[in-house]
Structure formats: C-alpha cells, structure tokens
Amino acid sequence: MRDIRLLTEMFLPGTLIGPFTQANKGLGGVCTFVGEVRGDTGVVALELSHYEPLTLPGMHQLADRAFERFALMGLLMVHRVGMMRPGEPIVCVSAAALHRRDAIDAVDFCMDHLKSAAWFWKRELRGGAWHWIEPRADDTRDLARW
Amino acid sequence: MVITVVLLGKLADIGGAPSLTLGAPRDWAELTAALPTALAAAIGDPRNHVALNGALLADKTALRAVAGDEVAFLPPVSGG
Numbered sequence: 183m184r185d186i187r188l189l190t191e192m193f194l195p196g197t198l199i200g201p202f203t204q205a206n207k208g209l210g211g212v213c214t215f216v217g218e219v220r221g222d223t224g225v226v227a228l229e230l231s232h233y234e235p236l237t238l239p240g241m242h243q244l245a246d247r248a249f250e251r252f253a254l255m256g257l258l259m260v261h262r263v264g265m266m267r268p269g270e271p272i273v274c275v276s277a278a279a280l281h282r283r284d285a286i287d288a289v290d291f292c293m294d295h296l297k298s299a300a301w302f303w304k305r306e307l308r309g310g311a312w313h314w315i316e317p318r319a320d321d322t323r324d325l326a327r328w
Numbered sequence: 329m330v331i332t333v334v335l336l337g338k339l340a341d342i343g344g345a346p347s348l349t350l351g352a353p354r355d356w357a358e359l360t361a362a363l364p365t366a367l368a369a370a371i372g373d374p375r376n377h378v379a380l381n382g383a384l385l386a387d388k389t390a391l392r393a394v395a396g397d398e399v400a401f402l403p404p405v406s407g408g
Contacts, residue, residue, distance in 0.1 A: 231337065235382025236379060236384070316404070
C-alpha cells in the first residue's frame with residue numbers, strides 16, 4: 183500500500199497509521215516516525231510553504247526510490263504545509279515490510295531526504311518576527327549517509 | 329497574456345510579493361532586467377533554482393518564457 187500526501191490541515195498520525203498497518207496484510211514489521219513542531223526554542227508558529235508542481239511529484243519520486251532500494255510492502259508519507267503551532271505534527275512516515283531492517287531504513291532514508299532535499303521552505307515566528315530557516319551542514323551530512 | 333513569476337521562500341520577501349507578472353516574451357536577460365534590483369541580484373545566486381512551467385531548468389540562463397508561462401524562483405530548501 184502506497185499513500186503519499188500533502189496536507190493543509192492538522193492531522194492525527196494515529197488515524198493514518200492504524201489503517202496503513204491493516205492494509206499491509208502479512209507484514210513482519212512496521213516502523214513509523216512522526217515529526218512535530220518543537221516547543222523548546224521560543225517558537226510560536228512554524229509556516230511551511232511549497233511549490234505545487236514540484237513538491238508532491240518530488241515526494242512520489244522519493245517513494246519510488248525507497249521502493250527500489252528497500253524490500254517494502256507499503257509506504258505512508260504525509261507532510262503538512264501551512265501554519266503550525268508547537269506540538270502539531272509536521273510529517274509522518276511509516277514503512278511496512280517483511281523484515282524490520284527494510285522498514286526502519288526506509289523511514290530513515292525518507293526522513294533524511296524530506297528534511298534536506300524536498301521542496302519545502304520553512305519560517306519560524308519567534309520574538310515577534312518571522313525568520314527563514316536556512317539549510318544546515320547537518321542536513322548535507324545526513325544525505326551523504328545514503 | 330503575461331508571464332507569471334512565482335517567488336518561493338525568502339525570495340517572496342525580497343521581491344515584496346509571492347508572485348508578479350511581466351509582459352511576454354522574455355529571455356533570461358530580459359526577465360531579470362525587469363525585476364526589482366534586490367530580487368535580480370538574489371536570483372543570480374547559483375544556489376537558487378528556476379523552474380519553467382513546473383520543470384527545473386538545468387541552465388537558468390537558457391530560459392525563454394512566452395505568454396502564459398509560469399516561471400518559479402526556488403531558493404535552497406530549508407533544513408531540519
């Protein structure tokens with residue numbers, strides 16, 4: 183089962199993960215990562231913008247690569263855009279496979295690429311002003327793992 | 329009919345709006361000449377990408393936009 187989505191409204195990861203797991207009959211393992219807006223850095227809001235013609239097609243290409251690289255039964259990849267508050271989910275990636283290593287590695291692979299190579303731009307509201315988030319050296323290092 | 333220029337990320341702040349429209353047709357030199365100075369300077373940064381009608385250009389200076397085209401200016405994506 184393959185489910186790749188961009189969402190403009192708040193979502194509850196649990197409502198996606200249950201049906202996703204059920205849809206992959208006979209699986210040996212499921213690995214799920216949920217990323218949320220951190221609440222420890224004085225951030226009041228996070229806004230994610232995207233470019234429609236590139237962002238979702240890019241997520242589908244990433245899913246294609248994950249299916250080629252790992253022995254997957256299913257992949258769920260859901261990403262928010264728009265305005266979010268601390269504690270709200272931004273991203274949920276879940277992979278189902280016969281064996282745990284494929285599921286765990288596929289989620290790690292997708293997350294590293296979503297964070298540093300997908301078409302999203304983020305800005306944070308902190309101290310009463312918006313600040314764009316720039317690429318970090320860590321992101322390049324994360325990508326080089328693959 | 330015009331060319332629509334879509335500005336992503338902080339390029340929208342630099343350009344003062346999320347999009348702008350320009351008369352058509354225009355090549356790269358003609359397009360950048362019509363942009364606000366700060367935006368034209370930012371667009372020259374090799375880390376910024378350009379897409380024509382949703383397809384990334386390997387060489388942005390080869391751009392030729394005609395009426396009805398959408399040109400997007402894409403700064404480096406944000407990290408984690």
